[in-house]
Amino acid sequence: AQSVTQPDIHITVSEGASLELRCNYSYGATPYLFWYVQSPGQGLQLLLKYFSGDTLVQGIKGFEAEFKRSQSSFNLRKPSVHWSDAAEYFCAVASGYSSASKIIFGSGTRLSIRP
Amino acid sequence: GAVVSQHPSRVICKSGTSVKIECRSLDFQATTMFWYRQFPKQSLMLMATSNEGSKATYEQGVEKDKFLINHASLTLSTLTVTSAHPEDSSFYICSARQTDPLSSYEQYFGPGTRLTVT
Numbered sequence: 626a627q628s629v630t631q632p633d634i635h636i637t638v639s640e641g642a643s644l645e646l647r648c649n650y651s652y653g654a655t656p657y658l659f660w661y662v663q664s665p666g667q668g669l670q671l672l673l674k675y676f677s678g679d680t681l682v683q684g685i686k687g688f689e690a691e692f693k694r695s696q697s698s699f700n701l702r703k704p705s706v707h708w709s710d711a712a713e714y715f716c717a718v719a720s721g722y723s724s725a726s727k728i729i730f731g732s733g734t735r736l737s738i739r740p
Numbered sequence: 741g742a743v744v745s746q747h748p749s750r751v752i753c754k755s756g757t758s759v760k761i762e763c764r765s766l767d768f769q770a771t772t773m774f775w776y777r778q779f780p781k782q783s784l785m786l787m788a789t790s791n792e793g794s795k796a797t798y799e800q801g802v803e804k805d806k807f808l809i810n811h812a813s814l815t816l817s818t819l820t821v822t823s824a825h826p827e828d829s830s831f832y833i834c835s836a837r838q839t840d841p842l843s844s845y846e847q848y849f850g851p852g853t854r855l856t857v858t
Contacts, residue, residue, distance in 0.1 A: 727774070
């Protein structure tokens with residue numbers, strides 16, 4: 626069965642600094658990977674997704690992620706964070722590319738921004 | 741486009757009562773909807789997969805008699821928490837998947853419903 630690991634529970638970075646959130650997945654076939662962001666008390670917003678093709682994926686709000694099959698990783702990056710980026714970030718994997726697929730979420734990484 | 745709504749956004753109920761949460765896809769048809777539960781500072785746990793016109797598929801450990809799911813139309817799924825107890829207090833989030841294959845079967849998430857059982 627597929628699974629997702631986010632090793633960092635909480636990260637604090639200074640405003641304007643670069644950011645990298647780690648995500649490792651476990652899945653036997655080609656994974657379909659997502660990054661979502663959740664503000665306190667809110668639903669989820671999709672930042673970006675990887676299905677196939679170019680392993681460097683661009684998303685909204687200046688985020689990008691790189692799929693590395695050899696490392697089973699899909700780390701999220703942003704070159705310069707803003708105070709509004711403070712939120713909970715979830716990496717997720719889908720079991721396939723069909724109507725039967727389910728999305729499994731990692732445990733999340735809480736991002737705090739230092740002024 | 742691809743907006744999912746949930747109603748209510750917050751609900752407080754007394755122990756022993758039942759609560760119904762609605763999930764609607766506003767501008768697309770969704771044959772499949774998903775219900776997740778999220779405890780404070782934790783991740784989303786998939787509870788069940790809801791398919792229009794058929795019985796829901798529950799994840800292991802989820803009580804189907806306690807969490808009743810109905811998906812009567814292509815735009816509406818409901819989750820009823822029956823005989824609610826304080827331990828059922830949580831944040832419930834639904835998602836809906838478009839039926840159009842060209843949409844890459846992406847899921848769209850609702851804003852969530854905060855349930856508090858007193």
